[in-house]
Amino acid sequence: MEPRQSPLKILIVDDGPEDRETYSRHLKKSFTDSDYSLFESETGHEGIQLCKEESPDCILLDYSLPDMDGLEFLSLLKERGYSGTVIMLTGQGNETVAVEAMKGGVQDYLIKNNISSEALHSTIIKAVKANKLDETKRWKTQALVDPLTKVLNRNAYNLTLEQIIRDFRRYKDSTLLIVADIDHFKKLNDDYGHKTGDRVLCSVASSMNNSIRSSDFIFRYGGEEFVILLKKCSLDQGQIVAEKIRSQVEEDNYLENGKNLSVTVSLGMTQFKENDSEESVFLRADQAVFKAKTDGRNQVKIALD
DSSP states (O other): OOOOOEEEEEEEEEEEEHHHHHHHHHHHSSOOOOGGGEEEESSSSHHHHHHHHOOSSSSESSSSOOOOOHHHHHHHHHHTTTOEEEEEEOTTOOOOHHHHHHHTTEEEEEEEEGOOOHHHHHHHHHHHHEEEEHHHHHHHTTTBTTTTTBBBOOHHHHHHHHHHHHHHHHHHHOOOHHHHEETTHHHHHHHHHHHHHHHHHHHHHHHHHSSSSSSEEEEEEEEEEEEEESOOOOOHHHHHHHHHHHHHHSOOOOEEEEEOOOOOOEEEEOOOOTOOHHHHHHHHHHHHHHHHHTTTTSSEEEOOO
């Protein structure tokens, strides 16, 4: 089956069992079971450890913890490079504290006595979406987006792969790299011109982007070559994604002066290994693409060794 959208990971950091039970009940009421996964901690240090292990999308943070306050917790998160969303939970009359926390990186805050299922759901969804928009802005301000296809570029790939390899070595989650190359692209450029070639590049990039999860990455590596990184994805699931991309590109209509152009893509995929470097993991996938090309193009090959 096709890999589904990853559930939203939510971490509650609160030393009050009754409060944790209340938030859990609100979440269960406003989210379906498949929409989220929940983690809980009673102390700040336990919460920091869970952040390292689970990389939650959203943290519901009580300001008063037995081993630290919310601002100290935020400082530790920042030191560890946490990029998710934090929502502060504070008592009535402590709005000034919550505002101070927002200066420290909190996206929003809720007053404990006034929390409803609807308010909690709405606040989480809005904060997560806003955080993702902020991340997109950061990518763009760092000039990491390809101006033609609007996917991430080679510089973004280099930065992201470095981080993903570090994450893989630490957490051991199955991670895949796919190299995709448009077949006969030079001939298409020669026969129909570079403007047509540019339109094909944009369309192929869009098809690829629509075939992956929001948590995955697509990069224009160079020319007609793209790289896709799939995090927490098994080899079987990755093969489904790669085949979906291949078939989608083949089925799309590419028109030039009323004439249908035949556009296909060859893909090579590999799974990260314990001792992989940035060069070795890419080389395996690239060799798989070469094999797909020599075996007739418009197919997916998997490099296991």
